[in-house]
Amino acid sequence: AQSVAQPEDQVNVAEGNPLTVKCTYSVSGNPYLFWYVQYPNRGLQFLLKYITGDNLVKGSYGFEAEFNKSQTSFHLKKPSALVSDSALYFCAVSYASGGSYIPTFGRGTSLIVHP
Amino acid sequence: GAGVSQSPSNKVTEKGKDVELRCDPISGHTALYWYRQSLGQGLEFLIYFQGNSAPDKSGLPSDRFSAERTGGSVSTLTIQRTQQEDSAVYLCASNSPDSRYGYTFGSGTRLTVV
Numbered sequence: 001a002q003s004v005a006q007p008e009d010q011v012n013v014a015e016g017n018p019l020t021v022k023c024t025y026s027v028s029g030n031p032y033l034f035w036y037v038q039y040p041n042r043g044l045q046f047l048l049k050y051i052t053g054d055n056l057v058k059g060s061y062g063f064e065a066e067f068n069k070s071q072t073s074f075h076l077k078k079p080s081a082l083v084s085d086s087a088l089y090f091c092a093v094s095y096a097s098g099g100s101y102i103p104t105f106g107r108g109t110s111l112i113v114h115p
Numbered sequence: 116g117a118g119v120s121q122s123p124s125n126k127v128t129e130k131g132k133d134v135e136l137r138c139d140p141i142s143g144h145t146a147l148y149w150y151r152q153s154l155g156q157g158l159e160f161l162i163y164f165q166g167n168s169a170p171d172k173s174g175l176p177s178d179r180f181s182a183e184r185t186g187g188s189v190s191t192l193t194i195q196r197t198q199q200e201d202s203a204v205y206l207c208a209s210n211s212p213d214s215r216y217g218y219t220f221g222s223g224t225r226l227t228v229v
Contacts, residue, residue, distance in 0.1 A: 034217050034218070036220075041222075042222055043119075043121075043206060043220035043221050043222040043223050044158075044206070044208075044218075044220040045220075046217050046218070046219065049217045090157065090158065092218075101146070101210075102148070102160060102163050102171065103148075103160075103217075103218060104160065105150070105157050105158040106157055107156065107157035108157055
């Protein structure tokens with residue numbers, strides 16, 4: 001079985017400050033890891049993914065995430081937050097199981113960036 | 116089309132009625148997923164289609180829920196005898212192995228059972 005934990009329901013940060021949204025995962029094989037963002041009344045938008053290779057993955061809108069195998073973490077980061085980054089962020093994990101890749105999503109973390 | 120299209124965007128139905136939700140995936144994407152997002156909850160996996168293989172229905176919450184995918188493209192999620200606890204946003208996603216963008220989601224159908 002695979003699972004994802006996003007330990008923070010909400011993260012508050014001031015505009016211009018660095019932000020981190022935490023994600024840890026559990027999977028029996030090599031993980032595929034994803035971050036998605038959801039704005040109000042919208043579907044999920046892809047930010048970035050880790051499949052293999054460099055542990056530091058760069059994605060859309062200046063976001064990046066670091067895959068840490070020993071800590072089973074994939075935290076989302078951005079050096080300087082914008083008010084427009086305020087949204088709901090989801091971490092997801094999937095892996096190859098009998099030829100299928102069904103992603104499991106975390107409960108989401110609400111990011112609030114204050115002006 | 117350029118993205119995953121879901122219809123209707125909003126659906127209000129009376130308890131006990133059947134509803135059909137439609138998903139039109141990105142052309143050429145072989146994998147299609149249905150998820151349910153309830154208020155304050157994460158995404159709950161419902162069903163997964165991959166090409167012509169038998170679907171993975173392990174996430175369907177009850178036998179009132181069913182889905183089909185015709186011709187490897189459009190999918191319909193059917194909920195029979197709707198209950199108030201079925202109220203949620205139903206999201207569809209599609210994917211192909213060589214996609215740069217992982218899973219592409221539609222904007223969802225907001226279902227309200229009154």
